Amino acid sequence: MNGKEIKRAVDIxxxxxxxxLRSGADITRVEDTLNHMMRSFGVKKYDIFTxxxxxxxxxxxDDAPEGMGDYTxxxxxxxxxxxxxxxxxxxxxSRDIEAGKCDMDGAExxxxxIENSKKYNVFVSLGAAAVASGAFSYLFGGSFVDALLAxxxxxxxxxxxxxxxxxxxxxxxxxxxxxxLLALLSVACFRLIxxxxxxxxxxxxxxxxxxxxxxxxxxRDIAAGDYISGTIRMIDAIVTASGIAxxxxxxxxxxxxxxVI
Amino acid sequence: xxxxTIALNVIMSLVATAGFSIAFNIPxxxxxxxxxxxVVSWIVYILLRPSVGEVAATFFGTCxxxxxxxxxxxxxxxxxxxxxxxxxITLAPGSAIYYTAYYFVTNDTQSAGRYGFLTLKLALxxxxxIIVVTAIPMPHVKKLINRIKSEHNGAGDLR
Numbered sequence: 001m002n003g004k005e006i007k008r009a010v011d012i013x014x015x016x017x018x019x020x021l022r023s024g025a026d027i028t029r030v031e032d033t034l035n036h037m038m039r040s041f042g043v044k045k046y047d048i049f050t051x052x053x054x055x056x057x058x059x060x061x062d063d064a065p066e067g068m069g070d071y072t073x074x075x076x077x078x079x080x081x082x083x084x085x086x087x088x089x090x091x092x093x094s095r096d097i098e099a100g101k102c103d104m105d106g107a108e109x110x111x112x113x114i115e116n117s118k119k120y121n122v123f124v125s126l127g128a129a130a131v132a133s134g135a136f137s138y139l140f141g142g143s144f145v146d147a148l149l150a151x152x153x154x155x156x157x158x159x160x161x162x163x164x165x166x167x168x169x170x171x172x173x174x175x176x177x178x179x180x181l182l183a184l185l186s187v188a189c190f191r192l193i194x195x196x197x198x199x200x201x202x203x204x205x206x207x208x209x210x211x212x213x214x215x216x217x218x219x220r221d222i223a224a225g226d227y228i229s230g231t232i233r234m235i236d237a238i239v240t241a242s243g244i245a246x247x248x249x250x251x252x253x254x255x256x257x258x259x260v261i
Numbered sequence: 262x263x264x265x266t267i268a269l270n271v272i273m274s275l276v277a278t279a280g281f282s283i284a285f286n287i288p289x290x291x292x293x294x295x296x297x298x299x300v301v302s303w304i305v306y307i308l309l310r311p312s313v314g315e316v317a318a319t320f321f322g323t324c325x326x327x328x329x330x331x332x333x334x335x336x337x338x339x340x341x342x343x344x345x346x347x348x349x350i351t352l353a354p355g356s357a358i359y360y361t362a363y364y365f366v367t368n369d370t371q372s373a374g375r376y377g378f379l380t381l382k383l384a385l386x387x388x389x390x391i392i393v394v395t396a397i398p399m400p401h402v403k404k405l406i407n408r409i410k411s412e413h414n415g416a417g418d419l420r
Contacts, residue, residue, distance in 0.1 A: 029340060084343045085286040091340050119286045132280030135273040139303070140356050199363070203356045207277075208284060210358075212350045215384070216391065217342070223392045241358055249362035256367055 001042055005104075006059050007071050009041040012107050013048075014073045016090060017055040019114060021077040023086040026217045027051070027226040033094045040097045041104065052221075052232040053077050080236075081165070082213040089114045122162065129208040130155035137204025146197050149189045150204030157182045158208060171236070172243040175209055179247020182206060187255050198261060202248060211240035262307070274303035274351055281347040291343055294333055298348035302326035306352060316382045322352050323390025331399060335406050354383035 001009075013034045020030045030050045038046050038059065046059035058072040093110050096102040102110065119125070133154025134147040142150065157178050164174045182205045190198040214237040222230035255261050278299025282292045306315075306322035313321075330344035337344075357380040364373035 024342075025340070026342060029342070082346075083286045084340075084346060085288050088288055088291065088339050088343050091338075095338070120283055125284055125286075128280040128283035130280075132277045132284065135277035135280065136351075136355070138273045139270065139277065139351070199356075199359065203359050206359060207350065207353070207355050208281075210350065210353045210355050212281075212353055213285070213342075213346050215353075215387075216346050216349055219388045219391045220342075220395065223395050245358055245362040245365075248359065249366040252363060253366035 001044075001062055003061050003064075003069055003071065005041075006043060006061050006069075008104055009038060009043050010046075010057050010059050010071055010073050012041070012104060012111065013037050014055055014057050014075045015111055016094070016107075017050065017057075018075045018077050019086060019111070020090055021050070021052065021055065022080060023083040023090075024080050024213045024217060025087045025090075026220045026224070027229045028220070028224045029087070030055070033090065036094050036098050037107075040100070050229075051226075052080065052229040080214075083119070084213075085119070086114055086117065089117060125162070126155055126158050129158040133204045133207055135204075136207040137200050140200060140203050142197055142200030142204060143195075145193070145195065146200040147204065149186070149193070149196060150201045153182055153185045153189070153201065153205045154208060156185065157205070161209070171240050172246075175240050175243030176247035176250075178209060179206065179244040180251050181247075183248045183251035187251070187261060190261060206244055206248065209240070209244050211237040214240065262311075267304070267307075270303065270307055271300055274300045277351060278347050281350050285347055287343055287347065291337070291339060294337065295344055295347040298326050298329055298333070298344055299351050301329060302348055303351045316379075316386050319352050319354075319383050320386040320390050323349065323387045324394050326352075327391055327394035328397075331394070335403060349387065352383075352387060354380045357383055 016037060017030050017034050020033060027050050031048055034048050034050070034055075034057070038048070043059050044062055046057070049056040054077060055075040056072070057075075058070055060068075060070045064070070093102065093107065093114065096110075097107055120128075130151040134151030137150035138144070138147040160181060161174070161178045164177065183202060186198055186201045186205060189201060190196050214233045218230045218233035218237055221227075221233060252261070275296045279292055279296040281299075282295040287295060302322040302325055305325045306318045309318040309321055326348045327345060330341050330348065333344055334341045357376050360376040361373055361380055364370075364376060
């Protein structure tokens with residue numbers, strides 16, 4: 001492989017890795033995928049180092065003398081979200097590359113498609129979050145009225161959450177504001193409709209905010225020995241959960257002091 | 262627990278996990294299997310909870326879903342995370358977090374401490390469940406599935 005091809009292989013791998021990290025993949029998956037890709041592209045001498053918010057890749061041409069002709073890329077991945085669909089698409093791509101069904105040109109085209117792949121319609125996502133909230137409220141012991149209210153509240157605050165998630169606001173604040181809003185709406189329902197269990201409505205409605213992806217990935221990273229990445233994600237999960245707790249807590253504190261609940 | 266309660270629990274956990282799968286943007290072809298795993302983990306949890314307590318029940322629920330998602334990931338050739346994450350949310354200690362915050366702000370320190378500790382224990386049960394089942398080597402499953410699906414290229418990842 002000459003220097004130009006090496007550069008291209010590293011660039012494609014770096015792009016793949018950053019898509020995976022941005023979508024919330026665990027470190028072992030990212031490193032495995034990049035290893036498969038580099039080997040399938042025919043790069044023999046390379047090194048990969050990945051943490052939750054960055055990828056370091058370096059490779060050298062076969063005929064280059066020791067310490068010469070290296071090509072290195074550093075990719076920063078500032079923000080993670082959870083888009084498990086993209087992880088699945090990249091997984092399929094890496095399988096195709098390994099099976100020899102896809103070369104570098106094909107890979108670049110497929111990556112372009114994956115980056116532009118559509119999420120579900122906003123209303124479908126909102127509806128899904130609402131239905132999940134309602135179902136959780138029931139599972140945790142709420143009545144059907146509680147479940148219905150949790151679904152309505154889940155729908156209304158999730159609109160705000162999707163908007164806030166796009167901005168650069170800190171996770172603590174985003175989740176705090178959403179927690180505050182959902183508690184506010186729940187207290188309103190509690191006052192207006194008799195027989196509503198305030199706790200069951202709130203518990204159902206907070207479930208879409210729970211940092212499941214961050215927590216599960218953190219544990220899997222730590223289990224795989226990637227302690228730095230696992231710690232970063234664990235802090236992320238704790239900050240998110242604290243944000244929810246602070247938002248809900250402060251609202252309830254205010255209303256308790258006002259003797260409304 | 263009577264049959265009607267169980268049936269309602271199955272439906273509700275199915276709906277809840279399907280909702281999460283869509284919120285996490287999981288492709289349509291995986292959603293049914295994600296929901297199925299969510300149901301299994303929840304049913305394991307509610308059936309065991311009366312006898313062993315909620316922490317141990319969460320542990321076994323987690324074990325069940327991690328094991329099943331590792332096997333299904335090989336069969337369906339997709340990352341484990343896609344199957345695991347929506348289903349495991351049903352076991353997330355959402356109610357414990359809420360009660361901790363609630364008793365904390367209403368100055369009931371004793372209850373706040375109890376629920377805070379419960380949150381920690383539930384989180385640790387999930388951690389242990391994931392670590393224990395992830396540590397089980399599964400070369401036989403991979404080989405078996407490889408043999409069954411020998412016309413395809415390679416089996417899935419067992420992580």
